[in-house]
Amino acid sequence: xxxxxxxxxxxxxxxxxxxxxxxxFAVKASEGTVIPITRQxxxxxxxxxxxxxxxxxxxxxxxGLIICSGRNITxxxx
Numbered sequence: 001x002x003x004x005x006x007x008x009x010x011x012x013x014x015x016x017x018x019x020x021x022x023x024x025f026a027v028k029a030s031e032g033t034v035i036p037i038t039r040q041x042x043x044x045x046x047x048x049x050x051x052x053x054x055x056x057x058x059x060x061x062x063x064g065l066i067i068c069s070g071r072n073i074t075x076x077x078x
Contacts, residue, residue: 011058012046021075032076
């Protein structure tokens with residue numbers, strides 16, 4: 001995960017997501033990699049609130065980088 005202390009909140013969330021893509025529980029799918037995680041757990045890993053994690057996920061989704069569906073985050077293929 002590197003040193004999250006030097007990243008802004010968006011950078012911290014992105015860094016955590018990048019690490020989770022390679023986790024054993026991440027599932028490869030046709031559109032990308034599906035990570036089963038709640039916003040609360042993502043916030044904990046990135047040292048922020050659930051609400052802040054949700055706002056950042058919405059921003060990343062609007063940029064076309066991810067798709068959020070329930071407790072799953074799909075990281076789209078580049």
